[in-house]
Amino acid sequence: MQRLLDASLIAVLVAATLLWSDALLLFGEPDFKVLATFGTVAAWRLHTLWWSLAAIPSAVAIVLRHRWPLTATILAICAAEVHLLDPVLKSPPTDVAVLITMYTLTSSDHRRQTVLATLVATEALLLSGALAQGIGLAPDPARPLTSVADYLGRASKALYAAVHGDALPMLVRALQSAAVPALLLAATWAVADSARTRRLHVAVLQARADDLEREQEQRTALAVASERGRITRELHDVVAHGLSVMVVQAQGAKAQLHRSPERSDAALTTIVTTGRASLAEMRRLLNLVRAPASLSPQPGLATLPELIDRVRASGVPVTFSVAGAPATLPAVIELAAYRIVQEALTNTLKHATPGASCTVELTFDPSGLRIFVCDNGRVVAPLTPGNGLRGITERVTALNGVLTAGPSPDGGFEVSAFLPLALVA
Numbered sequence: 001m002q003r004l005l006d007a008s009l010i011a012v013l014v015a016a017t018l019l020w021s022d023a024l025l026l027f028g029e030p031d032f033k034v035l036a037t038f039g040t041v042a043a044w045r046l047h048t049l050w051w052s053l054a055a056i057p058s059a060v061a062i063v064l065r066h067r068w069p070l071t072a073t074i075l076a077i078c079a080a081e082v083h084l085l086d087p088v089l090k091s092p093p094t095d096v097a098v099l100i101t102m103y104t105l106t107s108s109d110h111r112r113q114t115v116l117a118t119l120v121a122t123e124a125l126l127l128s129g130a131l132a133q134g135i136g137l138a139p140d141p142a143r144p145l146t147s148v149a150d151y152l153g154r155a156s157k158a159l160y161a162a163v164h165g166d167a168l169p170m171l172v173r174a175l176q177s178a179a180v181p182a183l184l185l186a187a188t189w190a191v192a193d194s195a196r197t198r199r200l201h202v203a204v205l206q207a208r209a210d211d212l213e214r215e216q217e218q219r220t221a222l223a224v225a226s227e228r229g230r231i232t233r234e235l236h237d238v239v240a241h242g243l244s245v246m247v248v249q250a251q252g253a254k255a256q257l258h259r260s261p262e263r264s265d266a267a268l269t270t271i272v273t274t275g276r277a278s279l280a281e282m283r284r285l286l287n288l289v290r291a292p293a294s295l296s297p298q299p300g301l302a303t304l305p306e307l308i309d310r311v312r313a314s315g316v317p318v319t320f321s322v323a324g325a326p327a328t329l330p331a332v333i334e335l336a337a338y339r340i341v342q343e344a345l346t347n348t349l350k351h352a353t354p355g356a357s358c359t360v361e362l363t364f365d366p367s368g369l370r371i372f373v374c375d376n377g378r379v380v381a382p383l384t385p386g387n388g389l390r391g392i393t394e395r396v397t398a399l400n401g402v403l404t405a406g407p408s409p410d411g412g413f414e415v416s417a418f419l420p421l422a423l424v425a
Helices: 002-020 032-038 041-053 056-064 069-084 093-106 112-135 148-164 167-255 261-290 301-313 331-351 387-398
Strands: 318-323 358-365 368-375 402-407 413-420
Touching (some): 056 093, 069 093, 069 112, 093 112, 112 167, 301 318, 331 368, 331 413
Parallel strands (some): 318 358
Antiparallel strands (some): 368 413, 402 413
């Protein structure tokens, strides 16, 4: 596409040059002024040939401007300066390549200082060419131009005479001749610089948008991972506690099946009640994923007595006490407290010796809630940090609390946690 555009530009400029200067072509007939300046038709035609060949760098510059914009601009400026210094023939339309290459250079990735230096140098050369034309060489049939050196010598003498004479008219003519090209060149630079600034601004905005999109994706991934971890903890707490109670009751019912059927009946009733409660809470968690608007209230301190009653019904004596003035706590703290107690009681059911008892203490103070759960049974199954302890550790850490869990000095196992109110206030 770029090659086609470049070829079209060159074709248009060459055609415009041919149409604009048809009276000055190689095979045209020169007028008296031309003959007076060059002396012979052959000399004039040779000069016209070189004037035409000077347009070739302009065409080359248009082709090179995409890859080497600075080099292309210098080529176009040199070709235009040759035409400006011509004593008879005027600048052809091919010199518009200076504007084209200047636009490409300004909108490229070159440093702005380099572009401005090129612009100033181009304006200076344009003014010098206008001064050279402003000096003017009067046709002299007796002394026709014979070479470039002859022309430069006469131009130097004319400049000396103009400077030591009345230089103001010469400067006015030069400025008038250079005014329009200089304004076109400055306008080209301004438009290209504005386009470059806008392009860089759009690139910065696009980069920021890409960074924000990546950041949003990372936040989404972290939120999904956090939500998955939370749902996993909830499911573990529900399933582990419910199944532990049901297993203990099933073992008791099996042992008392023949000796004490009424106790077996009570144990089976507890299994049914616990199973239904676990299923109901699991449905609540599934609804959290499916339809958050239809959630039932999450368990909290108000539902702790029901949890303790289910554990007592499984045969484990539980002492429950509350110290301090109960306060209305945020839902996240109440849920964390419920899960901590639930996990501690589940560990007692799973790992403590038969006949062990448990103590649950809640202490309210202005700074937060203290939870203490301890059993007096010896650990008969290896208690390694699993999903349950890891889950309550994550809950407490998220609330900027403190958690300790391990064997107690009396031989049992204890869990102690403190949930502050300052983070949620």
